Amino acid sequence: MAFRHRRGTAALAAAALLGVTACSAVLGEDRSLVDASSLAVGVKADQPGLGLATGDGGFEGFDVDVALYIAGQLGVPEENVEFVGVTSAEREQKLISGEVDMVVATYSITPARKTQVTFGGPYYVAKQDVLVRAEDTGVQGVRDLEGRSVCQGAGSYSAVRITEGLGIGVEQVEAPSYSACIDMLREGTVDAVSTDNLILAGFLAEDPSAFRFVNNPFTDEKYGVGLPHGDVEACEAVNKAISRMYQEGTAEELLETWFGATDLDVLDSVPQFEGCV
Template sequence: MKRVLAAVVALMAAAVVAGCGTGSAESIVDQDELVIAVRPDLPSVGFRRTDGTFEGFDVDVARYVAGKLGKPFTLVPVLAADRDKVLVDGRADMVVATYTISMDRKATVLFAGPYHISYQDILTRPDERIANVRDLAGRRICEVQGSNAVQRVVEERKVPARVVPFADYKACLAALKSEQVDAVTTNDVILAGLAMQDGSGLRLNNAQFNEQRSGIGLPKGDVPGCEAVNRAITDMYQDGTAEKLLHRWFGTSGLDLSTIAVPQFEGCS
């Protein structure tokens, strides 16, 4: 009889252990440490200093979220075109890189957040003011390869601006200052960071014409991870960290910070 009882207890214990072991793909909440990908090329947003460390708004957000999850982390650089890839092939567990949430991207990655609401904006020379996207009609605007910001003006808004292509934002800013173009348009935090780095007083116009939701990219299917990150973002806005970080990085850039928008989450399923 005792042997039977012992066998039964052993069997039940085995069932419990087996039950606990049946998890699907590992969630970031179960990992010991995280690899977080940030941009190396955007001043004040995600930027690699000469000593190899990273700084910027996105970097601080990544730090805060990892802290809330209670995980040590390492930062790795990621360029705009590789953000989906690093998540899919597992080189990063999380991407915090002004990663705009879109339906197409949702097919390959899961978005927590957004953690920040930004807008498309217009950067001009200090003496000029282009406060409305319609006023870009007939003006020369800079197009950076790989960015769809210009299409959103010319095709989505149907504003007949004259598009001048350049390799990157650095070349764009040089062209703006030497009057080869009249305006640069993209995400406002990117423009704010570039203008501050440039330091010659380029004007951010706060035209705010396309809302852009920057989300935190996670591997598709990690619903518990996404929910945990969303709770961390809620805390970040409730405890005032979000406002503090925005003022720290963009307080002097001319970016309108009078109302700090609370992000409306996408949902994790």
């Protein structure tokens, strides 16, 4: 059950009868997530190493462990944290609707998303990179993708960053998720998958003989903790938790646990926060 941080339709109706705007009435009654005794957290369900459904109703991965650490710092014990699988396309909607209270799901902070979501963090700064089939030696960097097909998951902008951001002409192919993109790459339906290097490293660790990590990154992807829009108090508390996670070495331990078997160079210092606005 998600922590209810917004009043429902009855409150809106009451506000209308009192002759005040519904918005101001609702905001006046909001509580911060720092008051929560339980949390529903949105995580990915199909990204190895980050957020993966285990088949027994549980989830595992770096994002899952980060979410549990933050919840603990907010005073919410692990047994009171409910994980909900979300896709890239669903993250804003599930947070806005109140189905989840927090999103920790490789959720890149962007100006457009900031209009709907308050972001804590980032808790990690990934870099976009490229994964190709193991036998494909023709791609040594992003510019070698010119004229090739590149898959991105629904709700992501990874391929768009290549075409519009870098001016490289690729065929953009969209799949429901990055796990579907990886299946298409394995089958030869697309030539490459490009997204954050943590995501790619997780898939590579599962099947290292099938794929090759180009390991020539471009762009920074700031992974934020998605919070209800306007909950500045929770944002500040989340940032304090992330700082502690790095300073005491927990972040480094988690990164080693989930990505130590890959050649990925991981960030082990506190990222520069975006600010709680």
